[in-house]
Amino acid sequence: xxxGMRAAGPPDFSVERLLRKxxxxxxxxxxxxLFRNDVIRxxxxxxxxxxxxxxxxxxxxFSILYSALAGPRPRKGGKGRGAxxxxxxxxxxxxxxxxxxxxxxxxxxxxxxxxxxxxxSFAGLAGRRDAEVLRRRxxxxxxxxxxxxDGSGGxxxxxxxxxxxxxxxxxxxxxxxxxxxDRVALRxxxxxDDDLAPDEFFLIRAVVTCCVAHADYVTAVVSAPGSEKxxxxxxxxxxxxxxxxxxxxxxxNGHGDEHDHGQPFVIEAEKIEPIGEPTDPYMGKWNxxxxxxx
Amino acid sequence: xxxxxxxxxxxxxxxxxxxxFLALGVLVSxxxxxxxxxxxxxxxxxxxxAAGVVVAAAAGFVFPVxxxxxxxxxxxxxxxxxxxxVALTLMVAGPSLSPVVVLATSVAFPNDANLVYLRFGLGFxxxxxxxxxxxxxxxxxxxxxxxxxxxGPEPAERLRAGFDGAVEDFVRMLGLLVFxxxxxxxxxxxxPHELVHxxxxxxxxxxxxxxxxxxxxxxxxxxxxxxxxxxxxxxxxSKLAFLLLGxxxxxxxxxxxxxxxxxxxxxxxxxxxxxLVVLALAVVGKFI
Numbered sequence: 250x251x252x253g254m255r256a257a258g259p260p261d262f263s264v265e266r267l268l269r270k271x272x273x274x275x276x277x278x279x280x281x282x283l284f285r286n287d288v289i290r291x292x293x294x295x296x297x298x299x300x301x302x303x304x305x306x307x308x309x310x311f312s313i314l315y316s317a318l319a320g321p322r323p324r325k326g327g328k329g330r331g332a333x334x335x336x337x338x339x340x341x342x343x344x345x346x347x348x349x350x351x352x353x354x355x356x357x358x359x360x361x362x363x364x365x366x367x368x369x370s371f372a373g374l375a376g377r378r379d380a381e382v383l384r385r386r387x388x389x390x391x392x393x394x395x396x397x398x399d400g401s402g403g404x405x406x407x408x409x410x411x412x413x414x415x416x417x418x419x420x421x422x423x424x425x426x427x428x429x430x431d432r433v434a435l436r437x438x439x440x441x442d443d444d445l446a447p448d449e450f451f452l453i454r455a456v457v458t459c460c461v462a463h464a465d466y467v468t469a470v471v472s473a474p475g476s477e478k479x480x481x482x483x484x485x486x487x488x489x490x491x492x493x494x495x496x497x498x499x500x501x502n503g504h505g506d507e508h509d510h511g512q513p514f515v516i517e518a519e520k521i522e523p524i525g526e527p528t529d530p531y532m533g534k535w536n537x538x539x540x541x542x543x
Numbered sequence: 544x545x546x547x548x549x550x551x552x553x554x555x556x557x558x559x560x561x562x563x564f565l566a567l568g569v570l571v572s573x574x575x576x577x578x579x580x581x582x583x584x585x586x587x588x589x590x591x592x593a594a595g596v597v598v599a600a601a602a603g604f605v606f607p608v609x610x611x612x613x614x615x616x617x618x619x620x621x622x623x624x625x626x627x628x629v630a631l632t633l634m635v636a637g638p639s640l641s642p643v644v645v646l647a648t649s650v651a652f653p654n655d656a657n658l659v660y661l662r663f664g665l666g667f668x669x670x671x672x673x674x675x676x677x678x679x680x681x682x683x684x685x686x687x688x689x690x691x692x693x694x695g696p697e698p699a700e701r702l703r704a705g706f707d708g709a710v711e712d713f714v715r716m717l718g719l720l721v722f723x724x725x726x727x728x729x730x731x732x733x734x735p736h737e738l739v740h741x742x743x744x745x746x747x748x749x750x751x752x753x754x755x756x757x758x759x760x761x762x763x764x765x766x767x768x769x770x771x772x773x774x775x776x777x778x779x780x781s782k783l784a785f786l787l788l789g790x791x792x793x794x795x796x797x798x799x800x801x802x803x804x805x806x807x808x809x810x811x812x813x814x815x816x817x818x819l820v821v822l823a824l825a826v827v828g829k830f831i
Contacts, residue, residue, distance in 0.1 A: 269710050269711070269714055272714050272717065273710065273713070276562055276566075276717070280562065283559060289559075291556075292555065292556045292559045292560065293559065293560060300563045300564070300567075301563050303563060303567070304562055304563020304564070304565075304566040304567060305563070307563075307566040307567065308562075308566050311566075311570075311709075311710060311713070314706065315706070315707075315710055318702075318703050318706055318707075335714075338714060338715070338718045339714065341718055341722075342714060342717045342718050342721050344721075345554070345555070345558060345721060348551075349555065352551075465770070
């Protein structure tokens with residue numbers, strides 16, 4: 250046999266090698282497991298999910314190859330790690346995978362609404378701004394029969410244009426005066442805030458730019474005088490008119506961005522309807538040609 | 544209890560995001576082991592370390608690599624004879640200057656092209672400067688760890704050893720990553736955001752405050768621009784500090800640097816790069 254060549258034979262067995270195989274396969278399989286019920290969308294933006302698949306396949310391929318190749322001689326000068334060390338390390342890295350399978354992650358919102366903020370940075374995510382969307386009557390418009398505004402006791406038909414909160418902010422920050430009085434239908438989660446008037450609340454949606462851990466929020470102040478404020482964190486559809494928010498605290502920096510409490514518009518609610526929590530509470534789209542999710 | 548739910552969510556999210564990149568990085572470093580002639584890089588960079596630093600920095604604009612992917616690659620390059628300043632520059636340039644980061648920043652600041660230009664216009668010279676500082680300090684300017692071409696192990700043995708090494712590296716880095724994700728998720732889930740933002744917002748020293756925020760939040764470089772954009776009432780200089788530091792030095796990365804780089808290099812990176820950022824912004828800030 251030539252010097253330096255290892256004799257052919259079955260791969261070496263050791264606890265460390267077995268655990269490394271388990272780690273590789275466990276993580277690879279777990280990454281694919283997240284595509285079950287589309288839970289992956291909650292963690293990784295759609296644009297990057299192919300990387301998750303690639304990573305999973307690499308890890309599974311590694312674990313198969315690792316099983317096929319015989320173990321090498323000990324590395325020269327390498328820092329050896331005893332068997333006990335590898336067992337501990339492997340147990341540590343496997344723990345999240347075991348936890349993930351035992352209590353699979355589900356799509357859920359973050360409990361802490363963090364900063365409520367809209368900035369011009371989100372305009373890029375909303376895509377092209379359709380300045381006429383509130384002027385046109387479209388097939389998506391919702392028509393409600395509501396008590397007439399003149400107090401006559403009759404009903405009048407009102408048409409509301411469904412928009413998502415990101416589109417709304419982009420439109421209204423571009424020129425509020427153009428849209429005062431227009432009727433919109435919005436969906437979102439309710440957030441109470443002591444800095445708002447007693448009959449006001451925030452309607453919020455979380456926006457994912459790359460992953461849920463770094464989600465941020467877009468908001469609208471909703472005014473609902475004469476009706477009970479919906480419960481904190483409940484999901485509602487608000488049908489209302491665009492109005493001017495008079496209690497404005499500007500923190501502008503000269504770049505046209507305003508902090509949340511400086512929101513210059515308010516949605517004067519005409520009807521608030523509780524709805525179920527959506528299957529995915531997050532918004533996020535990079536493809537500018539597709540309409541945004543309502 | 545609900546913060547525990549957030550903890551699990553953020554921990555899983557960050558881990559799931561990072562693991563594929565880690566796997567890719569280990570795969571690339573294994574391919575280097577397989578296909579790159581042993582002394583090729585050592586001969587290539589002999590006497591050309593300074594030029595190598597500039598080329599490595601420029602490579603950051605071309606390759607869309609994440610910070611988790613590039614650490615094992617840089618380590619492997621170092622083993623193959625690439626001088627430390629060049630390997631470090633490549634490691635830093637990828638996450639700072641990648642095309643994905645350019646795109647994300649331009650989307651996050653649609654009305655602020657200057658900030659986009661500044662991020663990359665400053666980022667490139669900063670990365671080069673960091674590599675040159677390491678070169679001047681004599682931190683492994685010459686190749687180290689490169690193996691001699693003659694008398695090495697047989698190819699089959701090299702394949703097995705390389706593969707075993709790659710798997711071992713992956714599991715070790717994964718251990719560090721899991722630990723770092725635990726810390727990051729804990730900070731984000733259990734420390735009130737109002738407290739973090741109060742420190743950042745009320746501090747008279749906007750630049751150090753935003754740098755601290757970048758370090759603590761450990762945001763990935765594809766999304767840090769959106770986080771920075773949310774701090775609407777911060778100056779451009781402060782936002783730049785956040786954007787320039789985050790891809791290079793944060794809680795997660797520091798742990799990996801200390802595990803996989805020579806200790807003096809990891810300490811140097813932790814100290815030198817933030818200093819360079821502060822110096823650069825002190826000069827440029829007068830004109831913004």
